[in-house]
Amino acid sequence: MIVQRNMSRERASNRVNWTPDAVRGESAAWRSSWHPPGSEYFVVDDHEFYQQDGEATLLNYRGAPMKPEQVVANAIRIAADHGAHDVLVTIGPGPLAELGNEFLDASGARTVAVIDVLACEIGPDMAGQIAMPPDVGSTRVTDAHGLAAFDRVSTDAWGFRSPVLQDPESAHDDDGEPGLFVASVAGIPVGAGGYSLAGEVARLWGAAVLPEYRGRGVYRGLILDRVLDGRRRGATLALVHAEQTSSPILQRIGFGRFGERRRVRIPTTGSIR
Known part of the structure; x- marks a missing residue:
């Protein structure tokens, strides 16, 4: 489990001090x-x-x-x-x-x-704080095959195509490359989600898991891998506007609630x- 950090603690001068007001901003x-x-x-x-x-x-x-x-x-x-x-x-x-x-x-x-407005500071030890089943994994989309899997799973899980595929500007990213991820169970694509980088913030959006694979850690895997990818690119905060179905999961793994x-x-x- 992620141990939620004190969002108001002092940080290095070149990094954002993530107070509650800063998160709400x-x-x-x-x-x-x-x-x-x-x-x-x-x-x-x-x-x-x-x-x-x-x-x-x-x-x-x-x-x-x-x-x-x-x-x-x-x-x-x-x-x-x-x-x-x-x-x-x-x-x-x-x-x-x-x-x-x-x-x-x-x-x-x-x-x-x-x-719910949820957020968590991204620490270097986050990977070891979320327990993942051995048959669950997710990868970042890097080619047409991965994009097709992302599209297929998102559409099946949500009932409509992901907004980022309908309108790329809807997921504006600092470097123009929002991170799209596909999650698998035993090699079968069953979940998808994305994030966009805005300054030091990884905005997590659009995660969905096929109904028959829910409750098996797929959503947690999508959270973890997007957050770690964001950290690699300079993110220090993960931010989610979470539905009531996903908010309890995020809070159990250490995200704090900062409003609604x-x-x-x-x-x-x-x-x-």
Whole structure:
């Protein structure tokens, strides 16, 4: 098991001091404009959306500083003007961090998902702190054969192609080469996941394991090998926006929880606008 380190301890002057606020700042900086194929993408007054099946999703607000209540009120209005019956908004580190429950209650908001902000400093002894079954391993994609396996497993596990294969810009990396990994059990590809490097942060994303191979250490292997690859490239922190299915696993192996990103659905009719 990884022993979680004190995130506020002093570090060498040329490396980031990973305080809790610094971790939350990295979470806020991790934004994406990816939108599903077939959705309508649009930007109005620095509010960035996609819309699909009558529901709009606020991806980002990239404008001048504004009260979070006003950002969301604008999003509701813009979504309604585009014919959406609901708008999805993510509340967490970033422009909407201070959005109050009173506003949400008055808007008829309903929580539909909670994503945990998890992080762990990457130490030199990490490889020996996660127990791995002998028949589980993962490798970084380096050729067309590996990319095909990554695509196949991701699609089978998630039910859709990985966003990084649909839109390479969705996984922007400091050196333009996000790390894609395929995990195997006894040589059979059964899991896939990726990460992107942003400064000293390895942003882990998209890990999935075929249902029949879950519970066998495949997900742990994907975490370990991506983190170690990130460390080789200069990362000192691993950051995950974790679903509730994977968050307990990550916390058991030493990732700390530094906040949450709460996704809420707000009706565009009868809401504060």
